[in-house]
Amino acid sequence: MFDSLGDKLGKAFKNLTGKGTLSENDVMAASREIRVALLEADVALPVVKDFISAIKSKAIGQDVIKGVNPGQQVVKIVHDSLVEMLGSTNAELKFSSPPSAYLMVGLQGAGKTTSTAKIAKILTEKNKKKVLMASLDIYRPAAQEQLRQLGEQTDIATLPIIEGQQPLDIAKRAMDTARKEGYDVVMLDTAGRLSIDEALMAEITAIKKEVNPIETLLVADAMTGQDAVQTAQAFNEAVEISGIMLTRVDGDARGGAALSMKAVTGKPIKLLGTGEKWSEVEAFHPDRIAGRILGMGDVVSLVEKAVETVNAEDAQRMVKKFKKGQFDFNDLLSQMQQMHKMGGMGAMMKMLPGLSGMAGQLDEAGIDDRMIKRQEAIITSMTPHERENPDVLNASRKKRIAAGAGSTVQDINKLCKQLKQMQTMMKKMKKMGMGGMMQQMKGLMGGKADELAMMAQSMDADGLGAAMKDMPSDSSSPLGANPFAGGNMPTSGGLPGLPGMGGPMGMPQTRGGTKKNRKKKK
């Protein structure tokens, strides 16, 4: 929907390459684009203004890095400043002498109750704490019941519900129970309230005073717009929050609210809610949110997701095959299945820089996950022998497969052709190594790849070139063994074969290489 800042600045600065330093005019020209990009990402206006003036003073007079588009350089400056502003360290949850009270506050529908259970689960499993959860939400129908059920599902104790008890009294009872029964942490889930609702804000202030929580977490929706500043400020004034938990980060909102709330409260973002499952809660990584705000995609997350999804053994096996230049239907099938696990093609595209817009184009072109499913059906209709030896497919075998998969011989021919292309590509890649591969990708992608490579470079001091050089050799690290992450080619080998996917799917491993390089430096 929105162009990434990189795209925009790339256009704005087309003619500027080759200049010595970033002039005031260059930066001024960029600042309007940066402003719009940040506003589109829902960063609050006052924060945007401060941010831009900081950027201006930082950028003006900087030497233009050779070979980098000034636009990309500005993007890097913006990115780095965002990371800095978002907070460069992960803020850990704190504990007091037991019982530690955790107070969860926020607007209605921010995700407090789910977040309460998620945090309780982490504290129980990772920190080995004994946790008690209590719902102080007597207003929303079945809110207390919701937390009780979550307690059952997660196997975490909840305070028994006493009908008609007031929030402050529930809080007291929770603390008493915790003291008597030896709980380490008491999670107090409060009712959603509007920051302008004085009565309810007074209620929460009283609760805070009573239980003296070590953590008062503001739970806020990553989709929040300009209101983020008012809400964060109002809650911070009323109960002095200790940190922020940003929910629904797994959505496609750009998450500018994170920056707004951090900026106005000065309080760290401690956790991100990234899905409906209990395990889907993550520590905050400023660089990821920064990239996302700028519309540069969440490559790191994609890579990590791939690491989680891809079976390490499979990957190893595949790497060996690739090295030999073999690629058969089994490999294609397992790649398709991995893609499903990662949320399908569209989901992956959305996470990638500059490609979020292409998710829509894919649909138009009729390339969607259903098509991949059909192809899967074709492969699963083959015998093991056929899958391993694609060359044995003759007309009668194809007919049989088509009947089995409910498709046509033409479809099967198409699939065979794709496999051939992949094999050819792999052989080529073996010959020319990564550098040549990039060239080819450039061709496939038009200007896009170029720009992305540039961006990757600007994100990483060592540059893409260096990252790429050492990629093919290394397949021992977990990332390296990962077809999506490592640059061991399976990705660019496998996915390009999917119709029309040659360029785009080659991308993850480009950036993956950068990430890996980053890892190496540690």
Next chain:
Amino acid sequence: MIWFKKKSKDTDNKEEIASDDGVISAEDIEAVDVEPKEVVQDDAADVDGGASQGWLSRLTGGLAKSTFKITQGLGDFVTKRKLDDDALEELEDVLIAADLGPHTAAALIEEFARERFGKDVDDQEIKEALALQVEALLEPVAGRLQIEALDNGPYVVLVCGVNGAGKTTTIGKIAERLMRDEGKSVMVAAGDTFRAAAVEQLRAWADRSGAQFYGKDTGADAAAVAYEAYQVAVDAGVDVLLIDTAGRLQNKTNLMDELQKIVRVLRKSNEDLPHQSVLVLDATTGQNAFSQVQTFGEMIDIDGLIVTKLDGSAKGGVLVGLAERFEKPVYAIGVGEKIDDLRAFDARDYARALMGVSDS
């Protein structure tokens, strides 16, 4: 989903709070130095003036914060001055701060400037002119959830949206309203079989309003719930069936597939189902609302929108951009926790409240 709160609080009380809050924020909100006292009086005037027409006063009360904010920005214009580039930029900023988004704000300002650039203008003129522009954009989408009487079964309304938008509460309110004001018989179906206690939450609303309730346990197949609810509703001869669904983020393919499945399965009973698909939007949502309307629209062809939580400090200004781009009617807005706080959407009132035009 969640903004049901104390029932005891009366309307006046609420408005007072909203206005008071304006005073507090005047001291600490980021923007410019203006005279907050005067601004608050503006809001108060709105509230008082609207006492007879309840809904406007509620909206104005709810939008006090945004009104305040815009007025605050416009404070610089109290005395007449020439409309120059700087002035226009300030105007654009106040629109952006109300969540109109950079593009919509820029477009509005451009249009505004075309007629008035270089002229002497004052606060009131600016507010009125911008309100008129916003009204013109919103007028085409001011709609109503029209329930038709059908011979062959209930009128089916499917309610969907992202997590925490306020679907269940909205259904509770619609049900109560349809029964009380229009004398319809209503059944609600608990299609949110995912979230813990969502079924109980809807049942509580049904108990309160006296609507019939159909639901299964958490974890049941949502499409099956919808399908069976329709059968039960046909047999029971109710006028309206409101189907709740689980909150889902629009970029989750599997969840969107599930939503499509609900529609598909409903259509097994009757091709016309659902008669209305309503998307519930949270007013605190920023520019992601575009993605929500677009994707939900692509998936199940949304008929109209309901915007919730407009009684908070958020203004839902993204509505203006949505109206322009998607032209989906806005069926209602939620401005509070009481049944009466689910209001018909009136473009003029909303625009004027948003811009803080003080007469009404």
